[in-house]
Amino acid sequence: MRNVRKVVLEILTVVLLAWSGGVTAAAQEGVHVIPEFTFESGAKLQNMKVGYVTHGTLNQVKSNAILVTHGSGGNRNSYNVFIGPGKALDTDRYFVVAVDAIGGGNSSSPKDGLGIEFPAPRWVPSRLWSGGSSIPASPRGSC
Numbered sequence: 001m002r003n004v005r006k007v008v009l010e011i012l013t014v015v016l017l018a019w020s021g022g023v024t025a026a027a028q029e030g031v032h033v034i035p036e037f038t039f040e041s042g043a044k045l046q047n048m049k050v051g052y053v054t055h056g057t058l059n060q061v062k063s064n065a066i067l068v069t070h071g072s073g074g075n076r077n078s079y080n081v082f083i084g085p086g087k088a089l090d091t092d093r094y095f096v097v098a099v100d101a102i103g104g105g106n107s108s109s110p111k112d113g114l115g116i117e118f119p120a121p122r123w124v125p126s127r128l129w130s131g132g133s134s135i136p137a138s139p140r141g142s143c
Contacts, residue, residue, distance in 0.1 A: 029053045029076075031106050043117045051076055051106025052099045055083050056091030068098040075105035 030052055037048035053076045070078045076098040082088040089096050100107040110118035
């Protein structure tokens with residue numbers, strides 16, 4: 001079974017590498033594709049999508065990134081009221097990456113291949129992102 005923390009790090013690393021040039025403050029949306037994802041139930045999903053949006057600018061040493069997750073009822077834009085210049089997640093200081101929970105937004109959902117075998121959304125977000133805010137960003141494979 002694929003380690004959930006590695007998936008969170010893989011998503012964050014891909015986003016950070018995409019922005020490694022220190023380009024720009026405008027919000028940018030994207031979808032990261034994980035070639036094969038194994039849920040705790042053992043069900044496998046090929047090409048699982050995880051939607052995200054970035055705000056702000058990644059600094060040269062890549063030390064100002066913040067990963068924002070949410071409960072099962074939200075999406076990557078749920079905390080936009082707190083993101084921006086001078087706000088709690090100040091984009092003049094931080095590079096903010098907000099993600100869609102699996103099963104919602106631009107992320108994979110039951111229609112993407114597992115149908116009724118897709119895990120119930122009520123537990124996917126908390127289990128997938130558990131402890132995610134305390135995981136330091138590191139290069140792929142270094143967990």
